[in-house]
Amino acid sequence: GAGVSQTPSNKVTEKGKYVELRCDPISGHTALYWYRQSLGQGPEFLIYFQGTGAADDSGLPNDRFFAVRPEGSVSTLKIQRTERGDSAVYLCASSPTGGDSGELFFGEGSRLTVL
Amino acid sequence: QKEVEQNSGPLSVPEGAIASLNCTYSDRGSQSFFWYRQYSGKSPELIMFIYSNGDKEDGRFTAQLNKASQYVSLLIRDSQPSDSATYLCAVNSYMRFGAGTRLTVKP
Numbered sequence: 001g002a003g004v005s006q007t008p009s010n011k012v013t014e015k016g017k018y019v020e021l022r023c024d025p026i027s028g029h030t031a032l033y034w035y036r037q038s039l040g041q042g043p044e045f046l047i048y049f050q051g052t053g054a055a056d057d058s059g060l061p062n063d064r065f066f067a068v069r070p071e072g073s074v075s076t077l078k079i080q081r082t083e084r085g086d087s088a089v090y091l092c093a094s095s096p097t098g099g100d101s102g103e104l105f106f107g108e109g110s111r112l113t114v115l
Numbered sequence: 116q117k118e119v120e121q122n123s124g125p126l127s128v129p130e131g132a133i134a135s136l137n138c139t140y141s142d143r144g145s146q147s148f149f150w151y152r153q154y155s156g157k158s159p160e161l162i163m164f165i166y167s168n169g170d171k172e173d174g175r176f177t178a179q180l181n182k183a184s185q186y187v188s189l190l191i192r193d194s195q196p197s198d199s200a201t202y203l204c205a206v207n208s209y210m211r212f213g214a215g216t217r218l219t220v221k222p
Contacts, residue, residue: 033210035212041214041215042121042203042212042213042214042215043159043203043212044212045210045211045212048210091158091159093210102210103149103161103164104149104151104159104161104205104210106158106159106160107158108157108158109158
């Protein structure tokens with residue numbers, strides 16, 4: 001596809017369950033970002049990949065959150081032992097180069113609801 | 116201290132007026148600055164970026180950067196109801212965003 005694709009678009013889960021959110025970036029984009037956005041707030045940075053490696057994971061809130069990008073393309077954000085406070089829209093964005101120079105292209109987001 | 120700060124608003128202006136949106140940042144080494152627009156229920160989309168001190172104009176939009184004051188702004192001239200959205204300021208170094216300013220343009 002031409003844009004950033006995120007799946008699922010909506011996920012409802014129960015407290016304590018494990019969740020995976022997938023991001024398929026624009027082909028050829030080396031940089032990939034994950035953000036979390038709560039209602040009325042700006043996107044909260046979680047992690048930034050340059051290729052396969054996490055260049056900055058300082059935004060991950062705790063060790064229940066983990067993200068991978070094994071082949072430098074698709075990325076998966078993994079949340080263990082979900083809590084109600086994890087409910088938010090999780091946005092993925094990709095950029096041709098990343099760092100100082102890149103416009104971010106966002107996916108439509110995955111809305112996570114933890115009951 | 117937050118890395119990127121914006122007035123959360125909401126900001127309301129009449130149609131045809133100039134809307135002024137402001138952003139300050141803490142990292143003096145920041146080199147590039149971006150303004151994104153986010154409609155309700157949608158993802159952010161880029162409006163403008165600016166790297167150099169001074170003004171940069173693109174149609175009805177003007178971005179202004181003052182690195183000495185660590186301040187960047189966005190002016191929207193001849194505001195239209197379709198400009199009603201949340202405007203997000205983003206600073207390089209892995210793209211930290213401000214909280215956004217919600218703008219409403221009233222017909």
